[in-house]
Amino acid sequence: MKRNGLLLILTVLFTTLQQPANAQFPVMGGATPSKALPGTAGDQSPKGSGKITGSILDSTQAKPVEFASIALINKATGKTVDGTVADEKGKFSLTKLVAGQYTVLVSFVGFRNKTLENVTLTNGQSLELGVIKLSANVKTLEEVTVTGQAALIEEKVDRLVYNADKDIAAKGGDATDILRKVPLLTVDLDGNVSLRGSQNIRVLINNKPSTIVASSVADALKQIPADQIKTVEVITSPSAKYDAEGSGGIINIITKKNSLQGLNLNVDSGVGNRGSQLSLNGNYRKGKTGFTLGGFGRAMYNTITRTQLDQTSEINNVSTLTRQTGDGRSSGLFGQYNLGFDYDLAKNQSITAGVRYGVRNFVSQQDLVTQLFTDGTPGSSNKRNVDAKNLSGTIDMNVDYLHTFKPQQEWSISTLYSRNDLTNNFDADLLSNSDVLTGRQRNVNKNLNQEFTLQTDYQTPIKKNQLIEFGGKAIFRQVNSEYRYLIAGPSGNFITENNGTLGELLYHQNIAAGYTSYTYTTKQRYTFKGGLRYEHTFIDASTREGGTLGVADYGVLVPSVNASKTIKGTTVKLGFNRRIQRPGLQQLNPNFNAANPQVITQGNPSLRPELTNNMELGLSKTIKKTFINATFFGRVTNNAITQVSQPSDSLPGAIVTTFQNIGRQHAYGANIFSNVAVTSKINIGLFLNAFYTSLTGQAMSREGVSTTMKNTGVNVSGGTFASAQFKNGWGAQAFGFMSGSQVQLQGRQGGFGFYTVGIKKDFNNKKGSVGFAAENFLSNRFNIHSVLNSPMFSQVNDVYLYNRGVRLTFSYKIGKMSMDAPRRKAKSVNNDDVKSDGNGQTQGGGTPGGQSRQ
Incomplete structure (x- = not known):
């Protein structure tokens, strides 16, 4: 490609802000997807100049609740007049609101509903509700506790997420044991990983690269204990923010942390x-x-x-x-x-x-x-x-x-x-x-x-x-x-x-x-x-x-x-x-x-x-x-x-x-x-x-x-x-x-x-x-x-x-x-740019996985 011919082209990524149940697997607690919020078509409601913003947080995990549903209810009539869903960072915004008294209802599968009463909004006011914490959906029935659990596998706009901390059979193993169970991935008996038939992938650990992964993905996985892995993200269509490396996609292994x-x-x-x-x-x-x-x-x-x-x-x-x-x-x-x-x-x-x-x-x-x-x-x-x-x-x-x-x-x-x-x-x-x-x-x-x-x-x-x-x-x-x-x-x-x-x-x-x-x-x-x-x-x-x-x-x-x-x-x-x-x-x-x-x-x-x-x-x-x-x-x-x-x-x-x-x-x-x-x-x-x-x-x-x-x-x-x-x-x-x-x-x-x-x-x-x-x-x-x-x-x-x-x-x-209160962490380097050949075993040399790479 000629350098003088390079043009800055902004292509478009198209993402939905849809109800959370449509973006996730059914939870193990048996919860079913919630229905769409009524009254979310803002064009049907009177227009004003008020604005309400805030963010949704998981009170237990201290992390944002993605795609939580927010409903705005008229205090006098009890009817829903507007609504939205939170973005991937848990943030939401309701705009063009008329003055009045409202009730804000926040809901998400696996969490208790959160109700904010007596929310008063004046003309032209920008009201910040701050951090709204949702607690897990826990019910007590005669000393038996039933807790809503996260899905084993979640689907997001550009990736699939495997919640490895739900895997009880991986105790005592390594990352190879976890990745074998992730849909879209294939892991051979030497630990060589392929995504949709391609081993040309990039493996990150907490969004960071490592030179050992560049040398051998299989060897790197053996050094990560399975019971310290929280999630595995399979990114099949990386955005421009990611390095251009990894023709098959990106695998991001997130280890357990707390605040x-x-x-x-x-x-x-x-x-x-x-x-x-x-x-x-x-x-x-x-x-x-x-x-x-x-x-x-x-x-x-x-x-x-x-x-x-x-x-x-x-x-x-x-x-x-x-x-x-x-x-x-x-x-x-x-x-x-x-x-x-x-x-x-x-x-x-x-x-x-x-x-x-x-x-x-x-x-x-x-x-x-x-x-x-x-x-x-x-x-x-x-x-x-x-x-x-x-x-x-x-x-x-x-x-x-x-x-x-x-x-x-x-x-x-x-x-x-x-x-x-x-x-x-x-x-x-x-x-x-x-x-x-x-x-x-x-x-x-x-x-x-x-x-x-x-x-x-x-x-x-x-x-x-x-x-x-x-x-x-x-x-x-x-x-x-x-x-x-x-x-x-x-x-x-x-x-x-x-x-x-x-x-x-x-x-x-x-x-x-x-x-x-x-x-x-x-x-x-x-x-x-x-x-x-x-x-x-x-x-x-x-x-x-x-x-x-x-x-x-x-x-x-x-x-x-x-x-x-x-x-x-x-x-x-x-x-x-x-x-x-x-x-x-x-x-x-x-x-x-x-x-x-x-x-x-x-x-x-x-x-x-x-x-x-x-x-x-x-x-x-x-x-x-x-x-x-x-x-x-x-x-x-x-x-x-x-x-x-x-x-x-x-x-x-x-x-x-x-x-x-x-x-x-x-x-x-x-x-x-x-x-x-x-x-x-x-x-x-x-x-x-x-x-x-x-x-x-x-x-x-x-x-x-x-x-x-x-x-x-x-x-x-x-x-x-x-x-x-x-x-x-x-x-x-x-x-x-x-x-x-x-x-x-x-x-x-x-x-x-x-x-x-x-x-x-x-x-x-x-x-x-x-x-x-x-x-x-x-x-x-x-x-x-x-x-x-x-x-x-x-x-x-x-x-x-x-x-x-x-x-x-x-x-x-x-x-x-x-x-502790949730905190924003500094971002980390994310190198996605070197191909690995697995563990480098030879054909006929005593171990599988040494054949041609795709």
Whole structure:
């Protein structure tokens, strides 16, 4: 796109201000959606010059109540003369009112109605009602308390929200266990996450990025305890305010926080046959100052896999068949520790600071037995015992400032420094068929990913029904990777292989971005919002061996538009956005990883970004106690980044997999979700994801000439969950998920299944709880069968997982807290701009999830 041709185009996002029941799932307490307010058509009422404003707050959670209903009732006649609903920040405004005495009625599903009597309004007066607090809908019936509960899943204009704190089976697990249950998402058994079939997503933690997520989403999720997650937001159509990165969308994990006065300490622990965990989290608040301190540690063990690989390759008219079996074991220690501070500088100003350190020590062993056949004749055979270490330490530090001038007018400055030191090494012992040590190999690969971000945002209302937002952002990122191979005999010291020197990648990536967004609300309750974002990326990349790589700078203009409107009880949502996906650390890393010399991986530092256009149409409706949502989407990606495999020129029978910009990828499909409140105590959900995909790219032919490849097919996944609440603090939950095989450029990656059940008992007035959960307990193992092929090779890979699991959990809360007034927190940096390849596992290397990425 020519720079001189760039035009500032404000497209429109279209949002509804509709009744809350039409925007949420039925609550577990059995509440049904409220009817539309009578008299809300302001055009039918006498016009005046008065105005009433205010905001709605949840008295328990100290957070805004979105889309609460406000009715204005004439005190003399008892009739409703006007009405509205609160916005996403809980704020509302009634205008053009005549003078008189009124009653204000505030209502929302799951809360008690709030009535404000004797509200007197004079001509031309702007009456501010302040903060109106709603309390939970609690009824006492002969010592039995029935409490209205938040829905397990909520739908909003641009995202789906999964309330993870309602998940009782996740105690003792990590974020992977939570994300498996979120509609629209698919999480494989390695923890690699995809959204509508695309792994090109951005994962945030409390609206903040982290360099560990840029390196590996799967590893990052293992460091987040499940019982510290409050909600998971799946943002399918991000606005211009978000970074342009994440062609599939954005996942935002919100951890539990509070704004209470006093001191408290939460202790959570769990032990099982495949993992154990312990976490301590404390909060202290006194007046304007608050502190948080927390630590979490988790151990994984008894993780066993078995693999069987058959692959055929052809080089120079010589066919080589590889048959390989492997037995693998893995263990890991994961931890995360954080310290936070916030302070109210003034009534309308606040500052927030924090530091978080994450550690990962993941170790795996694999014993491989390989037999080669050349043109059908048995050839060499060997044994190989590999010890691999995947270690990292990550630190994130942020300072954020927020200044609120008046409702909806605010200015913020945010900073973030993030650093991830990653070590990915392996040692291999080479054995003869009689188990005699014949040699040793070592691959040393040290990586550093660090970045500094500076961001500022400003928003202000224009008149009463318009809002404008704009801001700027700068990211300074540096990636270093040093790598080398060492060899040794059965004894003695390691030496550099082939007398070679160290290899190194130095990759500087700086990003400058600016955005603007405009919102306009009509009298008919249509809200139009459009945004435009421009990002320019400056790259300086080189390797020690090859010098400057010549990766050019590039700019991208990113429009976004969303729309929603409720028509006769059915909510219709439309969305369009353009997204960019930059390559991640492991995709750029040129280290030649031959832990399994028959299945080799190598990054590509010359990768270009991919650009995706996303379109979606959503329909949702509540029918009695059943909520149904169906979303139809289309995605077209140019320059798509995916894994491409081909035979090695130097290693007989070996397949080398790297990342390439393959060309174009199309995906068209639907997500269907249904939630049923069977009774006030039993809730059941069903979800189905299905899409057709088409991939087109380049691969080598038998003649050594690049040829066009195309692969198409349908991907299907789905699942169900059920939860129940009983007397005396007892609860139970069950979940099951199944994913079919996934279409890749050169074949299909095998499907997988996962299921779990759990029970929990609360005691001591919910200060403590004990729980038990079991997963995959009906079968001894699960087989993931993957098939890849091209004109020059074919590969059949079977991975057998032994993942039965049980765990016992315990939690207890110490301390006493009192409710504080709600406070506005400083906003945080939100980097959504780097693609991750999951956990970087290799094809046939002993674990699933190492096939081509979509």
